[in-house]
Amino acid sequence: MAPIILRNIYTIVPSEPTWAGCFPLAEWDLVGTITHVPTVYFYNKPSELFQGNVVETLRNSLSRALFHFYPMAGRLKWLPRGRLELDCNAEGVSFMEAESEAKLSDFNDFSPTPEFEKLVPQVNYKHPIETIPLFLAQVTRFKCGGISLGVSISHAVVDGQSAFHFLSEWGRIARGEPLETTPFLDRKILWTGKPLPPFASPPQCERKGFEQPPLLIGETDNVEERKKKTTVEILKLSKTLIEKLRSRVNTSEYADPARGFTRYKTVAGHVWRCASKARGHSPEQPTSLGICVDTRSRVQPPLPRGYFGNATINAVARSTSGELISNGLGFAAEKISEAIKSVTNEYVMTGIEYLKNHEDLKTFQDIHALGSTDGPFYGNPNLGLVSWLTLPMYGLDFGWGKEVHMGPCTHDGDGGSLLLPDKNDDGSLILATCLQVAHMEAFKKHLYEDI
Known part of the structure; x- marks a missing residue:
């Protein structure tokens, strides 16, 4: 595939001031995949009915979306014992603008290949986690006029349902429509209820999906x-x-x-x-x-x-x-x-x-x-x-x-x-x-x- 030329990198912050402060994440945020999950969208050349500028439309609407989903504009911070907290400091997300001489037809059946990685922002986890944006996006224009939008979203902050909720509302805002579903941001709801006693022995936890999976015999x-x-x-x-x-x-x-x-x-x-x-x-x-x-x-x-x-x-x-x-x-x-x-x-x-x-x-x-x-x-x-x-x-x-x-x-x-x-x-x-x-x-x- 033709090389990707990175033209601009922007930091997008919420369009208006938001709540600031730190709160611990819920337990389910802290286990399994806590790295970023990459996804890519491909679009045909925008029709003449679309009068705006693609990059400006995405940047402006993303800023407005972050006002409603302000945790996405924050940063993670390590705590002792492998815990993390979310610092809602409005430092913003990363938005990249790129172009390529490739055409949409070059992607054949869109099967993921190493070439796809060039269309999605890459995250270097050797950097301190406090410096890594929770959401990164890259729009790439192709020679044919088509567009790709690659996104990387921190799984420590959202699961698939919440990630697609955010993307869907970003799209609605870009189209000039109101939110369909306001995000419920208080994670303390998963801390409520009568706590159960701590596990008495390791075998009890094995019934709850936390044990290591089996190895090959021998x-x-x-x-x-x-x-x-x-x-x-x-x-x-x-x-x-x-x-x-x-x-x-x-x-x-x-x-x-x-x-x-x-x-x-x-x-x-x-x-x-x-x-x-x-x-x-x-x-x-x-x-x-x-x-x-x-x-x-x-x-x-x-x-x-x-x-x-x-x-x-x-x-x-x-x-x-x-x-x-x-x-x-x-x-x-x-x-x-x-x-x-x-x-x-x-x-x-x-x-x-x-x-x-x-x-x-x-x-x-x-x-x-x-x-x-x-x-x-x-x-x-x-x-x-x-x-x-x-x-x-x-x-x-x-x-x-x-x-x-x-x-x-x-x-x-x-x-x-x-x-x-x-x-x-x-x-x-x-x-x-x-x-x-x-x-x-x-x-x-x-x-x-x-x-």
């Missing part, structure tokens, strides 16, 4: 697995394929005749089984699947509409490769269903209490594992499959039309996967998955042929 760590080369593939699962899988799983002995298994449980079970086959596991090999569950409606009382922060929790389904493969898709889907059902109000509150009492949260944070062989890791023999099926991820319009494509950038980490709806809304799904190079071809073969 290994004492995952160092060698982390060194192996990985590759990313964007794989389309057609509506016909999905229907075949659901027909199979919902006629199995494990299905509830009244409800059946959802698309996510069905596809996740299929992916889990295919990965175990592709990796060549022995039947007795333990394996786990990490599932990201939104707790907004699962806690009591439910979180307010527009809750702005992290409200997802990791649930873990467990089995052995032999059980997964020999018992069929219904067995895998039921394991996943049981893990999701376990995320009750008590599960969430007990997990919060566990984190509050944990001596140091660094062991649960991805930022400490960057470029190393330490820290949280799914990898062989495990998977993590995040669903974006219910997120408002499409239709981001700043006044010149909706995107022609949006998606994640390169998704690092063996076993890390995303499940997205197809933009055409035709019932098909998109699986963005990262596996070791040695396993990917076999995985794709099983994914499409084991139907």
Whole structure:
């Protein structure tokens, strides 16, 4: 691809004064992915109906959006014991303006490649965290007149639901429309309720998704697995394929005749089984699947509409490769269903209490594992499959039309996967998955042929 030429870098601050001060983040903000999550949008050349300047429109509307979502304009600060607090100091976000001789057609099917990284602001975590913006955006103009908008958003501040809420309202402001949903910014709501007693012993926490995932049999760590080369593939699962899988799983002995298994449980079970086959596991090999569950409606009382922060929790389904493969898709889907059902109000509150009492949260944070062989890791023999099926991820319009494509950038980490709806809304799904190079071809073969 043609080189990207960076023309300008701006710091965008809230359009009006906002509340200033520090407050601790909620426990769910502090664990798992606390680095930035990159996403990129592609747009055709703005039509003649759009009379404004693209960069000025984005900059001005972003400033107004930050007035309402002022935590995004702040900075993180380390506290003792691996804790973080959010300093709402209105230092602002980073906005970059770039151009390229490339054309939208050069991106073919928009599969994420290393070239995508040039379209999204990169974050250097070697810098002190107090200096890193929580939100970074880059608009790139292409030779054909098309545009890309790459954004990197700190997962320590928001989860997917809140990130897309912010982007959606930014678009509405750019179009001259009022907010659709005012953000609920008080995270203390997750500190309320009668606290549960601290964990009495390590086995209790193992039931709450905080233990380390299993290793390959015979290994004492995952160092060698982390060194192996990985590759990313964007794989389309057609509506016909999905229907075949659901027909199979919902006629199995494990299905509830009244409800059946959802698309996510069905596809996740299929992916889990295919990965175990592709990796060549022995039947007795333990394996786990990490599932990201939104707790907004699962806690009591439910979180307010527009809750702005992290409200997802990791649930873990467990089995052995032999059980997964020999018992069929219904067995895998039921394991996943049981893990999701376990995320009750008590599960969430007990997990919060566990984190509050944990001596140091660094062991649960991805930022400490960057470029190393330490820290949280799914990898062989495990998977993590995040669903974006219910997120408002499409239709981001700043006044010149909706995107022609949006998606994640390169998704690092063996076993890390995303499940997205197809933009055409035709019932098909998109699986963005990262596996070791040695396993990917076999995985794709099983994914499409084991139907």
